[in-house]
Amino acid sequence: MKRSDLGALLLLGALWGGSFLFMRMGAQDFGGFALAGLRALGAALCFLPLLASADRRAELRRHAVPITVVGVSNAALPYALFSLAARSLPAGLSAIFDALTPLLVAASGWLWLGEKLDRPRLAGLLVGLAGVLWLIGGSGSPGHAGAGSGWAIAACLGAVACYAFTAHYSERYLPVVSPLTAAAGGQFVSALLLAPTTLWLWPAHAPGVRAWLALTGLAVLCTAVAYVLFFRLIGRIGAARTMVVLYLIPAFAVLWGALFLREPVTLAMAGGCAVILLGVALTTGLLPVRTAARRHKAAARGPARATAP
Template sequence: MKTSDIGNLLALGALWGGSFLFMRMGAGEFGGMALAGMRALVAGVCFVPLFASAARRTEMRQHWRAITVVGITNSALPFVLFAYAALVLPAGLSAIFDAITPLLVAGSGWLWLKERLSRSQLAGLLLGFAGVLWLIGDNVHIEGSMQSVLACLACVGATVCYAFSVHYSRRRLAAVSPLASAAGSQIVAAIVLLPLTVAAWPATSPGASAWGAMLGLGVACTAIAYVMFFQLIARVGAARTMTVLYLIPAFGVLWGWLFLGETFSAAMGLGCIVILAGTALISRPARIGNRNGVQVEPSM
């Protein structure tokens, strides 16, 4: 890769890792639901100019049902679940949980779609989930509350939604340009979440820092990040772009430490290493044929 492409890849990882920082900063004042809704609304507005193209409007009309499903499962629901978790969990821990998306994509494809996994991929699947259980168990031990358990499960639920969206998009949106799919799904998410956002709007208006976090979340970490993602795929290919999956938790932990004073415990480090090791094994193409390889799209 060119130096500029490596820089863009790092920037993308920084943006998607930063989404957990911004959620943590804004969730306390906006509330999980209102923050998620505003994120989708801001991102959707940023994407509206893309539909000046007649071709993209045609794609949206022809595939609106599938785009609606993806908008709900890949944006609306994960946004709400991660924003809820941000009320309780440190930004770094939520970012680490996000790294299990490739494991869930591979696991669900293996269990329900009969996609074959090599021995190393199966080992990666088991290793990754062991890391998830380790993190949940460690968090329960430290926090000792049901709320923290529910927050961890919300993060896992968000990644389940992402995994479903990957499989669904491959089958129903293969003929749609990726950028049109991303733009349409964000607009759908904004429409779906708007009534709930209004109903859950906080009685006390959020402060300037919370508004800044929300705008950063919607503009930089969602709209701009998706455009960068598809530009990278066009220049360096999907396989190299997927290395951003390893950068998201690293930047999530880094931003939480730098800006929020979060601690990075040895237990979190061990869980992160185990999950990323499992992801690395899962991401390796199987030697028995291309159709057995597992390719995963990033989630944030």
């Protein structure tokens, strides 16, 4: 991996980790639904130049139904759920739950789609579940979460379930659609769907400058810019390497929360995060585990030949 690609990967992790910081900063003033709706609207406006292309508009029309579904499951619902959770949970803790996405993708594929899981990946699911239970068990510790943290944790898990559904749905119904078209279309759909609740639940008191700055960073940097960077990285280094960003998001979110909001890093957060990321590494195959049978087969075949990256 080139240094420029590594730098872009770190930047993406910092941006997506920063989204939890900005949600935490803006949720108290705007409320969860208004913040989510304005985030989608801001990102949609950033993607508006894409509609200048006739081919892009035609692609949106041809795949309007699946793009609408993805707009609901990958933007509208997760934005609202994470924004609601941000009113009670520290930024770092919400991001740690977000790291569960690969685990739920693997678990749902195994349970409902019949996808095979070998022993290391099955072990990874169990390890990841243990990390979640660790976090939930420690959520009541001082400084760990605010009032209503139980509902906030449920909201985070609901958002992650939406992401897992989107992964399977997109693979089946959007394999030929340009990723940027799907991303832009999803933001437009999300903005339209969240518009009624944004207006209905608009805060009684005008949000402060700090909240508006957080919203701007959330919509422009952490959504629109981050999506473009994400798809650029996939084109340059491949999807598998790009997904390493999932390891970086919780680390950056905890860092930003500690630096800018003085959020404490508790033992439960540190331990739960480490256990969950270990589970993700096992489940996604990023931490290879070779069984005795595999080692025996590998020895029988002889040394493997190196391949070009």
